[in-house]
Amino acid sequence: MNHKTKHSLSQRWLIPVCASLALHGLAQAETPAQANADQPSSQWMTGFPPAPERIIRNSDADFFAGEKLRWTVCHMQELLPTKILHRGLKPAVNLDYQLDADLASVSFTPTGTQDSMTWEQAFTVNKTDGVIVLHKGKIVYERYDGCLDEQGLHASMSMTKSLIGLLAETLIAEGQLDENALAGDLVPELKGSAFGSATVRQIMNMTTSLKYSEDYSDPEADVWKYSQAASSMPKPGDYKGPRSYFEYLQTVQAEGEHGKAFAYKTINTDTLGWIISRNTGKSVTELLSERIWQPIGAEQSANFTIDSIGTPFAGGGLSAGLRDLARIGQLMLNDGKLNGEQIVPAAAIKNIRRGGDPKLFTKAGYSSMPNGSYQSMWWHFHNANQAYAARGVHGQTIYIDPSAEMVIVRFASHPQAANAGSDPTSLPAYQAVADYLMK
């Protein structure tokens, strides 16, 4: 993260928000440190004390970049204040195993190349920290590396958004939330902002039109002000700006008409989180606990990073266990049922599965998703298998393939933030595994 130049040392309080920025799914400049991204994460922060050059502090400008990322993604709670997402106190619901040793050697041709690569090779190439494959509800492949093990939590980045989208669809299916309502009517504080005139559906599908710049090279870009507002670190005495997600969102102005194009901006999800919390009287962590984590029998509590007034970062704050996200993928695949119980309304999943409008999506120009769409904060490939996914920077995904009855969850710490970096060695691999499983 190359903005050291923009902030003097006396502004160090700002630096921890870089984590929030990266979680937003925003692109990130490559730094020289990334040349060493092969450094095993196990060498960070080991020893009592760790060697000075192996220490990662929340005040380090680069704690969310380069090789440090490989440690940081598993240790958000040690760097920032977080809010727990309770699994409850009941025993976890078991996930059955039917491991398939041959899956490791399934091969595919990475996009834009001619040389084939195996699933196992792609694991390393993609800086995978953990990956699990479910077929017909059973675990056929599972592997950990880097900073992650089976009882670890990993930053989910923008996959968080998809779970917020799932909550919204659930409330809509239950008749508790109107997708056509204006955000300004649901949260009156938003009336003076761009969100005031946007519908819940436009916010859910990110077809709002917002004057909001994520240009890192511009010190005056909105994203910096957002980061300042979002930081949970004590602010300097002379700070006069917004001090929470909610305060910031009220300042966002429109830039044209809503509903005309998809534009991926994290602030939509934080607005959706606000709408959901105002609607239910619960934080998104409480709601995810009650509606998802507890009913699916999650095996680990998760957590969210928060702002200085305890608001969970709906746009990207979740850290969770790999198998728990696999349970959620399976829940999606099963139209909201898990172990025979209807946990989420089938209509909610149906609304997500139908996908968004590819015409609105095209203008955004995602090279690895030429026919894609975005619906309820889920990414749709519109391929033969009707696969769709939750996606987060640095390679995070919950990939759901209904035709192959397959769920893949991957946590990674790929040095390139944008998924364009790992999609060529991931998306064809997922398709190859689907083809293999469907044989």
Place this chain on the structure above:
Amino acid sequence: MNHKTKHSLSQRWLIPVCASLALHGLAQAETPAQANADQPSSQWMTGFPPAPERIIRNSDADFFAGEKLRWTVCHMQELLPTKILHRGLKPAVNLDYQLDADLASVSFTPTGTQDSMTWEQAFTVNKTDGVIVLHKGKIVYERYDGCLDEQGLHASMSMTKSLIGLLAETLIAEGQLDENALAGDLVPELKGSAFGSATVRQIMNMTTSLKYSEDYSDPEADVWKYSQAASSMPKPGDYKGPRSYFEYLQTVQAEGEHGKAFAYKTINTDTLGWIISRNTGKSVTELLSERIWQPIGAEQSANFTIDSIGTPFAGGGLSAGLRDLARIGQLMLNDGKLNGEQIVPAAAIKNIRRGGDPKLFTKAGYSSMPNGSYQSMWWHFHNANQAYAARGVHGQTIYIDPSAEMVIVRFASHPQAANAGSDPTSLPAYQAVADYLMK
């Protein structure tokens, strides 16, 4: 906490360490806010956003004092970076219930008064957030209030020390750690400090002689420097002092001969934590997970606050679930066995249970423990029942009464930090319940 006057607004980065200070078990000046300590904790931080006057931020000087304390004790993870203490992934080991409805009306006479009070009345008077009574291993009483419920975590304050003491006794019983070894031989970095010439046993029993002032009225007191070193918040650019527990501990100088008197100083426990981690190659969170939380079948993962290099605050950083501390109390009562399994060596518990030297303790002058002693970071009453306890500021306790086969765990947010505030309405209550159960 009334030190706003000492720090300018530009030094706000310091303020979050107040939490560490209070956790140390250090006395704390009463503030006017404490007059309102009856404020229900449920009114803090509720709503989206909460009303401005109901927000608690980590930058608030008083977040660990007065009525705010009643919320803060359950939400350390939302205010500061923390390190998880994993419960593991297995189902929790059940605790059986045999509730006794009559226990609530057991009465006792608070110390220094003539009027009797019931157990139920004392619950409220002591600002109890949660209390559980085990008799012969079964839950006979359990109640929650304030910010706590059965799936919540609560700051354990200096009870943390007793668990570190238990770890040290375990390593000693296993022959892995020599109680007569000098800390300077075990951790060479400590050679130039007061700890260098202290034995492990002297550190465990806090009979070290340390030049270390905890006088809050003195802006130059060592405790402020310790707090600066311990803070996990980014430090100002001009900060030149120690940046971790380990760096600070090396600077502590001696003030006389070790072994002559008990003097309660938290830095002993952080030194013991360092010795344990150097000895085992594991953080105290990892070790508590492996040695205690996982084997006892804890139902919740816990966490520790940490310094800026991830070192858990051995002296007071634990937040845990009420029933999990009850399981640990029962483990102590059962000489290290739980559900028929020897989890901790019996010799370790025996070493703790024999108590310390009351002669060394007397000089410290604890009014509510006139015949007490301190052994392996556990407090001994040397009463007829040979009761002993883990104790933390604001009313935290694990009270173990071997004669009555009783364990009481209490989490509280009593406005007075020193336990002298709640001991008069607590210690006689514990004895009365013991008498009742032994009938």
